[in-house]
Amino acid sequence: MAKPSKFAHVVYSTRRFDEMIDWYQRVFEATVVYQNPVFAFLTYDDEHHRFAFANLSALVPDSVASEKRDKAGVNHVAYTYANLGDLLATYERLKQMSVTPYWRIHHGITLSLYYQDPDGNRMEFQVDCGTVEEANAYMQSDAFAANPAGVEIDPDSLLAQYRSGVPAELLLAMPEGPMSPIPREHGMS
Numbered sequence: 476m477a478k479p480s481k482f483a484h485v486v487y488s489t490r491r492f493d494e495m496i497d498w499y500q501r502v503f504e505a506t507v508v509y510q511n512p513v514f515a516f517l518t519y520d521d522e523h524h525r526f527a528f529a530n531l532s533a534l535v536p537d538s539v540a541s542e543k544r545d546k547a548g549v550n551h552v553a554y555t556y557a558n559l560g561d562l563l564a565t566y567e568r569l570k571q572m573s574v575t576p577y578w579r580i581h582h583g584i585t586l587s588l589y590y591q592d593p594d595g596n597r598m599e600f601q602v603d604c605g606t607v608e609e610a611n612a613y614m615q616s617d618a619f620a621a622n623p624a625g626v627e628i629d630p631d632s633l634l635a636q637y638r639s640g641v642p643a644e645l646l647l648a649m650p651e652g653p654m655s656p657i658p659r660e661h662g663m664s
Contacts, residue, residue, distance in 0.1 A: 484525050485552055487596060492530040494593045499526050501572055502590070551589065551597035559586070559643040562602045563634045576600075578658050582625040583618070583649045584610040586633075604647040618649075626652040 489495045496515050499505050505517040508524055513533045516524035531538070556562040566588055569575070578589040585601040592598070603610070613619055626649065633646055 483522065484527060486527040486529065487592075487594065488529045488531050488534075489594050490531045491593045492528060492532065495528050498574075498593050502569060502574055502592075549596075551599050553587075553599040553601055555585075556600065556602050559602050559633075559637060559646060562586070562588070562600060563630065563637055565600060566630045567634060576630070578655075579628050579630050580625045580655050581628050581650055583613050583622075586628065586647055587625075588630060602647070604649070624655050624657055626650050627655045 487495060492515070496507065496510070496517065499517055500507070503517075503519040503525075505519040505526065508516045508518055510516070513530050515528045515530075517526045517528075518524050556565065566576070569590070574590065576588040576590050578587075580587050580589070581604075583604065585599075585603055587599050587601040589597060589599050605613075628650065636646055637643065
């Protein structure tokens, strides 16, 4: 059976067109490939576009905007960073722009920081904590069954430890701690 060879892009319909474009430019350091009053296409790498935005205010100006985000639909889109240093550098850069994660969690298989864009779309910036084989084994363990959400982490502490020379392997190890509640913002409470 044929499978997709890669993830291509995400398209968002929005009534915050300019605000969304600005946020994705700042957060992902993306560039606008094409923009008109109705559509915008942005990328952060060699793909022709990773994000597209459809301006609902131009497409359906008479419809009523709903501020309520229903729990149905896509919960979040996840982006994997090459290593812990890259993830922590992104965290620091975004924090300097007052963009902070609403959930900071070590899932056992990933160390993850969750963010929301201006429309409330959620995304996970993560780094893998081991190999695929190790992740699959952990997900079959009693520890994962007892705590599938994970343990909350302090990214500032991780960043300080990383900068002081603590090896990434130690920082990526599952910390001990109580199970993290899934935040309301994650739409799973």
